Amino acid sequence: ESYHGRRRNFPLMQLSPSTIRGAGLSKDVQDNIRAALNMPIQATAADVMKIAMIRISAQLLDRHDIMVLSVHDEIVIECQEATKYRVAEACSQMTKHILPVELPVEVSIGPNWADQTPWRG
Numbered sequence: 001e002s003y004h005g006r007r008r009n010f011p012l013m014q015l016s017p018s019t020i021r022g023a024g025l026s027k028d029v030q031d032n033i034r035a036a037l038n039m040p041i042q043a044t045a046a047d048v049m050k051i052a053m054i055r056i057s058a059q060l061l062d063r064h065d066i067m068v069l070s071v072h073d074e075i076v077i078e079c080q081e082a083t084k085y086r087v088a089e090a091c092s093q094m095t096k097h098i099l100p101v102e103l104p105v106e107v108s109i110g111p112n113w114a115d116q117t118p119w120r121g
Contacts, residue, residue: 059090
């Protein structure tokens with residue numbers, strides 16, 4: 001289960017320990033165990049990104065400010081020169097209170113992905 005309550009079932013995890021021992025921990029069971037152990041971390045990370053994207057999209061008030069794409073743990077936003085600092089400030093705040101720990105956010109501003117400079121609000 002993720003921190004926000006999203007659940008995933010792993011049918012092979014329902015097998016009794018004696019059945020698993022008898023199977024000699026087949027590749028399917030090993031993969032199931034690995035997926036079950038990783039699921040809470042990966043699902044919580046995905047939940048954080050979804051919540052952050054919803055929050056930032058609500059802050060994009062100018063019709064020219066748009067969320068272009070997300071790549072793993074990055075969100076790319078296109079905005080007008082006049083609104084870039086307002087958008088950067090909104091981005092720096094988007095993960096507040098999603099989890100009971102502080103999640104750092106790095107914000108960069110630039111004319112394209114290659115020419116970014118870190119923004120410190």
